[in-house]
Amino acid sequence: MNAPQLASLNRLLAGLPDLLPMIEATYKDVHAHPELSMQEIRTAGIAARHLADNGYEVTTGVGKTGVVGLLRNGEGPIVMLRADMDALPIREASDAAYASTEASVAHACGHDMHVAWLMGASALFALARDTWKGTLIVLFQPGEETAQGARAMIDDGLFTRFPKPDIVLGQHVMVGPAGTVAGSAGPITSAADSLQIRLFGRGAHGSMPQASIDPVVMAASVVLRLQTIVSREVAATESAVITVGVLQAGTKENVIPDDALIKLNVRTFDAGVRKRVLAAIERIVNAEAQGSGATQAPEITPLDRYPLNMNDKAASDRVAAAFRAHFSAERVFHSGPAPASEDFGCFGAEWNVPSVYWFVGGTDPAIYAKAKEEGRVQELPVNHSPRFLPVLHPTLATGVEAMAAAALAWSAVV
Numbered sequence: 051m052n053a054p055q056l057a058s059l060n061r062l063l064a065g066l067p068d069l070l071p072m073i074e075a076t077y078k079d080v081h082a083h084p085e086l087s088m089q090e091i092r093t094a095g096i097a098a099r100h101l102a103d104n105g106y107e108v109t110t111g112v113g114k115t116g117v118v119g120l121l122r123n124g125e126g127p128i129v130m131l132r133a134d135m136d137a138l139p140i141r142e143a144s145d146a147a148y149a150s151t152e153a154s155v156a157h158a159c160g161h162d163m164h165v166a167w168l169m170g171a172s173a174l175f176a177l178a179r180d181t182w183k184g185t186l187i188v189l190f191q192p193g194e195e196t197a198q199g200a201r202a203m204i205d206d207g208l209f210t211r212f213p214k215p216d217i218v219l220g221q222h223v224m225v226g227p228a229g230t231v232a233g234s235a236g237p238i239t240s241a242a243d244s245l246q247i248r249l250f251g252r253g254a255h256g257s258m259p260q261a262s263i264d265p266v267v268m269a270a271s272v273v274l275r276l277q278t279i280v281s282r283e284v285a286a287t288e289s290a291v292i293t294v295g296v297l298q299a300g301t302k303e304n305v306i307p308d309d310a311l312i313k314l315n316v317r318t319f320d321a322g323v324r325k326r327v328l329a330a331i332e333r334i335v336n337a338e339a340q341g342s343g344a345t346q347a348p349e350i351t352p353l354d355r356y357p358l359n360m361n362d363k364a365a366s367d368r369v370a371a372a373f374r375a376h377f378s379a380e381r382v383f384h385s386g387p388a389p390a391s392e393d394f395g396c397f398g399a400e401w402n403v404p405s406v407y408w409f410v411g412g413t414d415p416a417i418y419a420k421a422k423e424e425g426r427v428q429e430l431p432v433n434h435s436p437r438f439l440p441v442l443h444p445t446l447a448t449g450v451e452a453m454a455a456a457a458l459a460w461s462a463v464v
Contacts, residue, residue, distance in 0.1 A: 051372040051459055058181040058463040059376060059455055065177050066450060069170055073446050076100075077166035078148035084137030084155045084162070087193040088202070090115045093135045093165060097190040100169050104176035106188065109211070113202030118212055119188040121176060126184025126462035130215035131453055132394060133168035134161045134194035143436035159433045160223035160412065163440055165190065167221070167449035174454055183462035187215055189397075197242075197354040200393035209401060217365055218398040218405035219456045221449060224388070225432050226411030227418045229444045231373050231452050232385035233408030235366035237358055240291075240317040241324055242391035244353035247272070247312040247335055250346045256304035266299045268342045269310035272335055273297060276314070279330045290327050291317040291389055317389050319358065359395035362404030369406045372459040376451065385409055390433065406456065410449045412440030 051059070076096065085093055094115045101108045106119035115135075142149050142156035150156040157163075172188045193199030226232060249272065251265030273294050284290045296313035300306070316331070318324040332350060339348045373382045388409070398405025411418070413430060421427045431437035 051375040051455070054463045055372070055458050056375050059458045062174050062178040062181045062454055062458065063451060065174055066170070066447060069173055070447060072173075073166050073170040073450065074442060076169055077162055077442070077446060080162040080165050081146070081157050082148045082151050084150050084152055084157045085135070086139060086155055087136040087196040088114055088198055090135040090192045094190060094192070097135070097165060097169065101172060101188060104173050106172065106176070112208060112211075113192060113199060113204075113206045115192040116199065116203045116206075117190040118208070119172065120212065121172070121186040121188070123179050123185065124183040126182070127216045127460045128185045128187065128213050129457045129460050130187040130189060130218045130397070131168055131171060131457060132189045132191055132218065132220040132397065133164035134191045134199065135165055136161055136193055136195050136199070138195055138434060140434070140436050144439040146439055156436065158436055158438050159195065160438070160440055161194065163223045163412065163445065163449065164221070166446060167453055170446070170450035171453040171457070174450065175457070181463065182458060184460070185213060186457065187212060194393055197356050197393050200396040204396060204400060214401060215403055217460050218401070218403060219369070219453065220394045220405070220407045221410055221452055222392070222407070223412040223440050223445065223449065224409045225413050225418075225427070225430050226409065227415040228411050228413060228441050229415060229448050230381045230383060230411040231377065231408055231448065232383040232411070233361065233366065233370065233406070234384050234386050235361050235363040237319045237387040238361045238407050239359040239392045239395075240319050240356075240387065240389050241358040242356040243316045243324070243328060244355070245314055245316070245331065246351040246353055247314070248349040248351075249310045249312070249335075249339055250344050250348065251306070251308060251310070251342070252345055253308040254306045256306055259306060262306040263343050263345060264306050265308065265310035266306070268338055268344065269297060269299060269312055271342075272312060272338045275334050275338065276331060279327055279334070283326065283330055284323060288323050289319050290323055292327065292331070313353070317391065319387055321358070356391035356393055357395050357399065359392050359407055360399070361406050362398070365404040365406045368459050369408065369456045372455045373452065376455045408452070410445065410452060412445045414441045
């Protein structure tokens with residue numbers, strides 16, 4: 051970030067203290083009223099009204115509940131900022147005064163924070179039009195948790211209904227000291243494939259296993275054998291994760307059921323590794339079923355898929371330079387790729403424009419430092435935990451500042 055850009059950023063951010071009460075109130079409101087994927091009607095309405103009040107051209111219902119705002123401010127680059135809106139089917143276990151009012155839905159991944167950040171950044175750019183030139187695209191995306199939202203918006207004409215951006219920017223709150231940002235060039239979040247596997251046996255009385263083809267034993271063997279894929283078929287220099295999250299069979303302890311259900315998730319950072327791992331899963335599942343004398347071949351059904359999220363090298367370097375100029379080098383870290391997955395990468399990859407995605411710390415710095423000193427960082431509540439709750443300050447301000455700094459690294463300054 052050059053001196054004129056930094057000066058423009060400082061002028062733009064001068065309005066942040068006055069906006070922080072609104073940003074905090076929005077965050078608490080969205081946190082207390084979470085909505086599941088592709089059902090973000092209330093949240094989308096809040097975002098749309100906010101953009102309209104700040105002079106944006108607003109389009110709602112993009113990809114069902116997505117919201118797109120355009121702020122045209124003269125000749126200059128086109129910059130897109132994205133936030134996801136959906137919550138998770140989880141019962142919140144925090145003691146926050148603004149905890150979820152929904153019994154089994156919670157913002158346990160931080161998308162409420164993302165909404166608040168983007169609302170804050172969009173307001174700053176509208177209020178300080180004399181500091182930049184160009185066009186800002188503000189996108190509130192549904193359905194990230196189910197890998198539906200980005201694709202739904204694209205299929206609903208995103209690429210033809212709105213200007214093509216020069217850069218696509220996004221961020222995510224994660225465990226880490228609040229007030230810090232982190233990222234890297236290249237792969238930043240993993241590809242992910244979720245599969246459902248149904249194994250077929252033959253039911254019988256629990257006292258007469260010889261009359262059965264036991265799908266419980268079959269499923270247990272599959273689960274154990276799947277663990278050997280990473281340990282024996284993926285090189286030490288490569289990376290993959292296979293997690294079985296669901297194993298269901300039977301309804302009573304003395305009844306051998308007819309079938310068993312497995313749901314699993316695969317994370318990879320390389321297309322070749324992904325192909326080999328998925329092929330190995332299919333091979334093992336079919337072999338175990340055949341070896342057990344299954345009554346029919348297993349059913350292997352894809353559930354969802356997230357693409358590998360790649361940060362453009364030159365664009366990442368520009369964002370990192372902007373962060374170091376604004377935050378200071380002590381608050382900017384190199385993270386390397388994260389095993390979490392995101393559909394954010396669809397926008398840049400399919401629009402054929404560079405994209406950059408980074409992380410913002412949301413953990414109380416003192417708590418994080420103590421946990422690190424004691425070797426307990428892994429015990430801190432992470433995203434998707436019912437106890438995950440970012441500290442409000444300085445997380446709220448840091449996310450808004452990061453979005454503004456990254457965007458102004460492209461925008462023409464005044």
